[in-house]
Amino acid sequence: MRTWAGFAKNEEVAKTAPAFTVAPQVLAIRGDIEYGAYLASGCITCHQPGGNTDGIPPIAGLEAGIFVTALHAYRQKHRDNPVMQLVAGRLTDDEIAALAAYFETLGK
C-alpha cells in the first residue's frame, strides 16, 4: 500500500488524509501509455509542464503510484478540489493507470 509520504513537499497534497491508500491490485494495473497520452491532453490544459507550484501543481514526471493514489483519493472524495473530484470521478481504474504511466514517462 502506498501513502502520501513521497509527495509530502506538495502543499496541495498535504491537505489530504495521509492515511488514504490504494489496494495493491489497483496499483499493479499496467497503464496503456498511448491512451494515457491522449487522456493527458485533458490534464495539461490546466497543469503546466513544470515550474511554478502556486495554483495548480505540475504533475508531469510524477511517480505512477503517487499519481494513482492521488487520483483515487479525488475519485473517492478524500481530497476536496471540486474540479479534480469531477475529473477523477469519470476515470476508470484502467484510465487512471494509463494516465499515471504516461505522466511518469515525462520525468524520465
Add this chain to the structure above:
Amino acid sequence: MKHMQGARPEMKLDRRLFLGASAAASAVLCAPCVLADGHGRPRVVVVGGGAGGATAARYIARDSRGAVDVTLVEPTRSYYTCFFSNLYLGGFKEIGDIGHTYGGLTAGGVNVVHDHAIGVDRTARTVTLAGGSVLKYDRLILAPGIDFVEMSVPGWDISSQNLMPHAYKAGSQTELLKARLMAMPDGGVFAMVAPPNPYRCPPGPYERVSMVAHYLKANNPTAKIIVADPKPKFSKMALFQEGWANHYAGMIDWIGEEFGGGNVGVDPAAGTLTIDGEKTRVDVCNVIPAMKAGRIADIAGVTDGNWAPVNAADMSTRADPDIHVLGDASQQGDMPKSGFSANSQAKVCANAVRGALTGSRVFPAKFSNTCWSLIDTNDGVKVGATYEATEEKIARVDGFISQTGESAEVRRVTYEESESWYAAITADMFG
C-alpha cells in the same frame, strides 16, 4: 576588350538563364520527392488560430510526427486571448500579457499562413485565401470563432465599433474599451448591452462588469454601470450578484429581460442608449451584439442557421464529414462557447483526424470545461463540467460551481488556479 565587354552581359544572361534552368531542373529532378513529401502526405488545413484551431494544428503536427501536412490560416500575427481580456480591463493584466505569437507552432512543424480564408470548394477540397493562394486539403478544420448578427442591436453595426466598442474579439477593441473607461468623466455612466444566448464566454459579460466596477471603484467611485440584458438570468448569476453587493454596492444596475433589458437601441453618434423606450446619455457604451459562427463556416456551407452542427464523436460537421468545426462556431450540444471548450474539442478532433488520415489509434471522445471568473481582487469563482459524445450531441455528464458565501481563502485559491490555467492553456495552444 570589346569582345569582353560584349561577353559580360551575355555571361550574366547565361548565368541567369542557367540559374533559372537549374532551378527548373532541380524542380523536375525533385518532382517525385516533392510529390511524395507534399502531395503524398495527407493535408489538413486549419482556419483560425485561437483555442480550437491552434490546438488542433499543434496536436496533429506534433503527434503525427510529420506524417500529416498541417497548415494553419490565421490573419493576425499577434493573437490576443479573449480569456483574461477582462482582467486587462480591470488592471490585473497588461495587454502584452494576453498576446501570443505563432512561432511555437511553426517550430512545431505547422505551416502558419497569415491570411484570411475567403472561400471553400468542397468538391475540389480547396480553401482560397484573400491573398490569392489556394490550399488543398484532405480534412478541413474550421475554428473561426464568432461574427456578429447584423442589426441585432438596433442602431449598431460594425462601422460603429469605435464609438461603441464590443471588445468581444480581443486586442485593439479591448484596448479601446479600456481607454474609454479610463477617460470617463467623474460620476459618469458605463453601459453594457449584454448579448442573448448563446454567446462566447470568456470574455464573460458579467466578469467584465466586475472588472469595470473594480477599476471605477478605485478611480471613479461615483460612476455608475448599467447593464441592459435580454436574458432573465445568466451563468454564475448568484455568485456575481453576491460579489457585486459585497464589493460594489450601489454601483451596478442590472436590467434583465423582465424590465425591458432586451428592448434596446443605440445611437452611437449621439452616445445614447434607449432601454425599453427610455433614452439615456451614457459615457461609454459596450455593445455586445448577438453572435453567429465566423463567416467562413457559412461560406463553406456547413452552417444551419447561425451555427455549424457537428457530430460529437469527432467534431465533423453534419453537412460534410471532411470538414470539422471547433469551438464557438460549432453547434455541438451542452458545452459553453469558451476557449477551454474549444481546446478540449480540438484534442478530440485532432485524435480522430489523425486516426482517419494515418491509421493511428482513435480513442473515445472526452470533453471538459472549467471557466474561472474574477469578481474582485483575489475573489475568483469557477464553474465546470465534464461531457461525453452521444449520437445526438456533446452531452453534459457532471459538473460543479463555486458556492456563494465561500471563504476568502477558497476564493483566493480559485483565482490562483485561474492564473495557472492561463499559463497552461496558452502553452498548450501555442507551444
